[in-house]
Amino acid sequence: MGEQKRCPKCKAEKPHSDFYSIKNGRLTGWCKKCMVKYIGEYNRKRRQTRKRDKVCRSCGNPTIPNSSHFCEFHYVASKLRYAVGTKCNDYTQIMLDRLKQQDYKCPYTGEQIILGINAHLDHIKPKSRFPELATDLNNIEWVSAVINHAKADMTKEEFLSQYRITYIGNPN
Ligand SMILES: [Zn+2]
Numbered sequence: 001m002g003e004q005k006r007c008p009k010c011k012a013e014k015p016h017s018d019f020y021s022i023k024n025g026r027l028t029g030w031c032k033k034c035m036v037k038y039i040g041e042y043n044r045k046r047r048q049t050r051k052r053d054k055v056c057r058s059c060g061n062p063t064i065p066n067s068s069h070f071c072e073f074h075y076v077a078s079k080l081r082y083a084v085g086t087k088c089n090d091y092t093q094i095m096l097d098r099l100k101q102q103d104y105k106c107p108y109t110g111e112q113i114i115l116g117i118n119a120h121l122d123h124i125k126p127k128s129r130f131p132e133l134a135t136d137l138n139n140i141e142w143v144s145a146v147i148n149h150a151k152a153d154m155t156k157e158e159f160l161s162q163y164r165i166t167y168i169g170n171p172n
């Protein structure tokens with residue numbers, strides 16, 4: 001058995017491997033278990049206050065009208081995490097800018113798309129059939145929820161020929 005260290009929080013003697021190491025081989029005061037518990041409780045409390053105050057659970061800025069959890073930026077981040085599986089801030093900013101470039105309109109129908117209501121991220125070439133393009137932002141655009149569901153795993157071209165609709169595209 002190696003060296004032991006007492007955690008002042010739970011008062012237990014524990015091996016050094018039960019503590020996180022910080023700089024120069026030093027260990028955290030509290031053991032891993034106590035640290036994880038403390039951080040978890042802190043985050044949970046912060047989420048609760050932020051929910052009560054109707055501010056973004058990620059950053060504390062005001063939430064958008066149609067989300068009880070997120071500001072505009074973090075709403076887009078949550079959509080991206082779901083659709084693309086990434087939480088990179090650069091990606092989020094790019095897709096938020098893209099929504100503005102699209103003038104908040106669905107490129108298929110011209111319908112207004114609103115975050116928290118009907119704004120969906122669509123893979124132009126579906127990720128089920130083109131997994132190599134799953135995280136390629138050039139293969140992703142904002143469409144209305146109805147279009148996203150109807151298009152399913154068709155490509156843009158297949159969808160357009162199937163429904164005989166015209167792609168309006170970015171109005172700008
Ligand atoms: Zn402890």
Ligand SMILES: [Zn+2]
Pocket residue numbers: 056057058059060061070071072073074075
């Ligand atoms: Zn936020």
